[in-house]
Amino acid sequence: MTTYWCERAWLPDGVADAVRIEVADGRIVSVAANTARTGTVLNGLTMPGFANGHSHAFHRALRGRTHHERGTFWTWRERMYSLAARLDPDSYYRLARGVYAEMVLAGYTSVAEFHYLHHGPGGTPYASPNAMGDALRQAARDAGIRMTLLDTCYLAGGIGVPPDEVQQRFSDGSAENWAERVALMKEDDQFRVGGAIHSVRAVPEYELPKVDDAVPEDRPLHIHLSEQRAENEQCEAAYRWTPTGLLWDYGVLGERLTAVHATHLTEQDIKWLGDSRSGACFCPTTERDLGDGIGPARSLLDAGVRLGIGSDSNAVVDAFEETRALELDDRLASEERGRFTADELLAAGTEHVSAGWPENGTIAAGAGADLVTVAMDTVRTAGIEPSGVLFAAAAADVRTVVVAGREVVRDGAHVLIERPETLLAKEIEALWQF
Ligand SMILES: N=CN[C@@H](CCC(=O)O)C(=O)O
Structure with missing residues (x-):
């Protein structure tokens, strides 16, 4: 004791x-x-402890390196892909160990890692098919943070578009192949395995229920949802549904589902998310960085949605900044103060249900x-x-x-890693060297 x-x-x-x-x-x-x-x-x-409900560990290597051209979300994504193309299991382990150390230093005690960089160049599976996921698991263990690996199904480069060269590293070819690979991962006392649908752009509609079915009922399922207006436009053009409506139509909404970003929503989307008791994970520092917009945090909470936070691209790793941004960004959008109580903000900052540790x-x-x-x-x-x-x-x-x-x-x-900043500097410089 x-x-x-x-x-x-x-x-x-x-x-x-x-x-x-x-x-x-x-x-x-x-x-x-x-x-x-x-x-x-x-x-x-x-x-x-704070819960980090959404992380892409490797994006940390983009911090302070995307400001030269003005660009858009989509040009930022090109740079992110060029980084993804450089990683292998060894370099990803070393980078992620530093990233998770930074998270613990910031007060996060669990992280839900939205992981889609699965395979080698050209989409060739590694000899050990979960080598990249194992690298993340080990990095989290060595940094002393709890992890739920949200192994992500990513099959298309856009609605009806095959994956491009880098996206092939993300793709298992089908939801069945994805589920078979994920089933090989073993949990332990500090490591759990959940699932994710990358987005309604990256998983064809008929595959959505297959991903949902493959994730055990007591493990979380996440999806990037309506972060950019372009996603809504593409989804509505292809399916005649908003992204949230498509999930509702396929029965994917529910308590174990967390909608990441949930920025550009209709009143009906908010109602569907609330009625189904789904979660929403806001990542305000990344959403600012990428120029996404301000999501309807207060309306979602009022509708019955579980609200949490995530460091996403890790452009900023600061649980206090992420949490207070729920209130401060909502003030900007609503032109009102006092949108959330301090207890509501604490509940969002420490929302471990979506992160896969509901007992915390x-x-x-x-x-x-x-x-x-x-x-x-x-x-x-x-x-x-x-x-x-x-x-x-x-x-x-x-x-x-x-x-x-x-x-x-x-x-x-x-306590476990001496000078994580030295580790991060070395790994990030090495990644951008060629
Ligand atoms: N914050 C956004 N992250 C997304 C961007 C790419 C996309 O939506 O296509 C990600 O890493 O997968």
């Missing part, structure tokens, strides 16, 4: 003082407030022991009310991170 004593902790009923948290076998056993100091002391404010996301007996302690005496946090932390703190204010009862970040430094 390990005992943590928190100067302050954000519990389900609000922020409490002098909180003792007892942990055994990676889970929280008991929580009590107003206790005497004992065990490992966590000064500052302790919160549940709260500091309460029975939950996984994922804790993040934020310093309240930095230049950013000094003088704030504890419940205002999501509006004031940054990733740099994270001092301690505990994942499944194990300390992975101590005094703001990663």
